[in-house]
Amino acid sequence: MLDLAVTTRAETFERMADPLAARDIAVGHVDTSERAVSLTDDPFDDYDVGFVYPSRIMEGGVADALLDVPWVNDREAILRSRNKADVLARLGRAGVPVPETVMVSNPAGESELVAAFEQVGPPVVVKPNSTTRGVGVTTARDLDSFLGVADYLDLVHDYRATGDRSFLVQEYLPDARDYRAMVVDGEYVGAVERRLPTAARERGRWKHNVHRGAEAEGVDLSGELRELAERTAEVLDVPYLGVDLLATEDRAVVNETNARPTIDSATKYEDGFWDDLARLIRATCDRSRTA
Template sequence: MLRLAMTTGEETFERVREPLADRGIAVVHVQATERSLRVSGGGSGDGPSGKPAGEFDGFDAGFVYPSRLMEGAVVDARLSVPWVNDRDAVLTSRNKAGVIAALADAGLPTPRTTMVSNPVDEAVVTEAVEPFSYPVVVKPNSATRGVGVATASDLDSLLGVVDYLNLVHDYRATGDKSYLIQEFLPDARDYRAMVVDGAYAGAVERELPTDAVEEGRWKHNVHRGAAATGVDLPDRARELAERTAEALGIDYLGVDLLEADGRLVVNETNARPTVDAAAKYEPDFYDRLAALIERTAAAGE
């Protein structure tokens, strides 16, 4: 049986284990964070090719590269396997501005977006927001799960949000010192489409409870209380998701789509997407996912 290393121990791990086992793939959790990791024993090592033996042995492929890149480099070296989504795929998707730029160059619809690289004077921010209408969305360039995303209703509130970002970016250890100013699409419907090996594989609509919306909340992130309901997207949305994955060159991708006033745009992508319940995807979702994993493993032989 093929052995697949998975560095997430959350929902995705629990959901994919049995379906992939039925298709000849054993999914094993490899803890990459919140632990100690042996980097070197000071000698030639005690495993194959001089590497320490043990928990990282016997794998054929990895699912997606660890989210923390520093720990990921050690885990990657220990496993010595190809990844369905490797480090480059994760980095490509994590860079929100880079994704928007690549998709815009490919002629795909995206929200109007400007990237700001700190430190800059207030005059630069003022000039950057001039083409937009308020409110605008302000978001860190490489955060996930809606962390740090806010709206600004005027220039003063925008500069206030930027002040907080400046405090964070002032720390020298901060890697990404950029953020995005983006047009706000009110009352947009929020979809996460899955693409597996270049083909649409299903989608969910993410929606906050009515009382949350009435309270003024607008970020439809599942990790912030939104519910994900399986939906049957129209052809134009399916094609947009597939073209997004093709433009970025990522085999396994979550594509976040926003639909408002007849517009359909790609808002973000995720190369480490959470897998939802199988009933929310196409019937052959796991067959195609298993085939992609097997092909990835074969490429590393």
């Protein structure tokens, strides 16, 4: 039996425990945040491998040092995926289609902001460079509104302890279908389409994040979209990756990626999903032992 350390107690932990136990992988929880952790008396049990590096990088460093295990997605994979601008730059350079996007490194002068807005063209999506779950993402339909959003970001970023001060100005694709494709060890293993309920759309809601009220339904993606998701994981070199795709009638783009994706109900994935995930976990452990 292989012992797997998982640093979340959310849906993913609950959904993976039984399927992986049936494949001789015992799932255990490692609590790394919102607690006091002794640095001299190891508070953690022994594990063979970690699922994905903890979300809080500073606390993750402590857990990494004390656990001393290989991670399915290591620190570099988490940092790379979390940096939205880095992801889009790497993908665009590799020929993977992405939305028209400009990164603004705050503080930036008004002329730079105007140029960014005009390059993308209204309406634009404004999003922090390193948040998740749609936090802080908004739209601006005219230049004054956009400059007002930038003013608010300046106020927030005036706090010296703020880390990432950059934000993205991105084209808005209002009619695009929103998919989360899952890739395990380079292979597409399933996808969901995220849709807002009709009532939410009628109230003007537009974000398709599940944590914002959208519903995730299993879908059978086209071969083109499957290849796009696999190509994304290859370019970023992330073994376990959620790839967010926006698809309109005439194009498809990679919008974001998530190296700590939630596992939805297994009925939404291809047959063999849990076998593929178990193989990746074992391969991660084996590579560490032979290194």
